[in-house]
Amino acid sequence: MEGFRFHYDIRVRWPEVDGQLIVYNANYLMYLDLAFQEFFRHELKLYGEVPTTVLAKTTLQYHKSARFEDDLSIWVRTNRIGNTSIVLDFAITRQDELIFEAQSIYVHVDGAGTPSPVPDDWRAALTGYEQGEAV
Template sequence: MDNYRYHHELRVRFSEVDGQRIVFNANYLSYLDLAYSEYLRRELRVSGGMPSTVLAKSTIQFRQSATFDDVLKIWVRTVRIGTSSMTVEFTITRDGEVLFEAENIYVYIGEGGKPAPVPEAWRQTIEAYEQGR
């Protein structure tokens, strides 16, 4: 997938599909969450996996349904880091065909459960990774 450096692969399980054997729509957000966690843990080596972030907004676009036993690639990239938020894009493909696209905005949470600036070390790590350094 162009302009993406990371993807997580998974096979659709029977428990994730409905009576028509297509992925129940809410499961796509779980797929994004899993891929984002793996992106942070495996590629960015953020200790402890998911840092203190919350999902503030998700914009999704369904193109085609995934079905039972499909092997999906969930592509992940951070496209913007603001003061306290990050915009992350996702594309889910099956055999190179786009099934689903999403843009999530995550807000970094500091002590007391309030939005806080993204830590500078984390910002530098993400920017360096996405720029191929």
């Protein structure tokens, strides 16, 4: 997918579909969360760090329905890094066909759940990765 480096592949499973055998709309959020975790764990090597973020906002754009046993790629890229927030773009494709897009804002928080600055190592990893550096 143009403009994205990382993707996480899944096959749509039975519990994720409704009676029409299409993915129930709330499950797309689960797909985004899976890709977010894998992006931080495998690509950025920030395993164990993910729980210090909270999801503040997500906007969704459905283009086509995914169906039972479809093979999907969930693409992730960093859109922007703020003082306490990270904005990620997501795209879901089925055989190179764009079927879904989303943008999520994650806020970094401290142990008390208060917004806190995005750590320097996160900022460096996210920026470097999007500039094509190996992590």
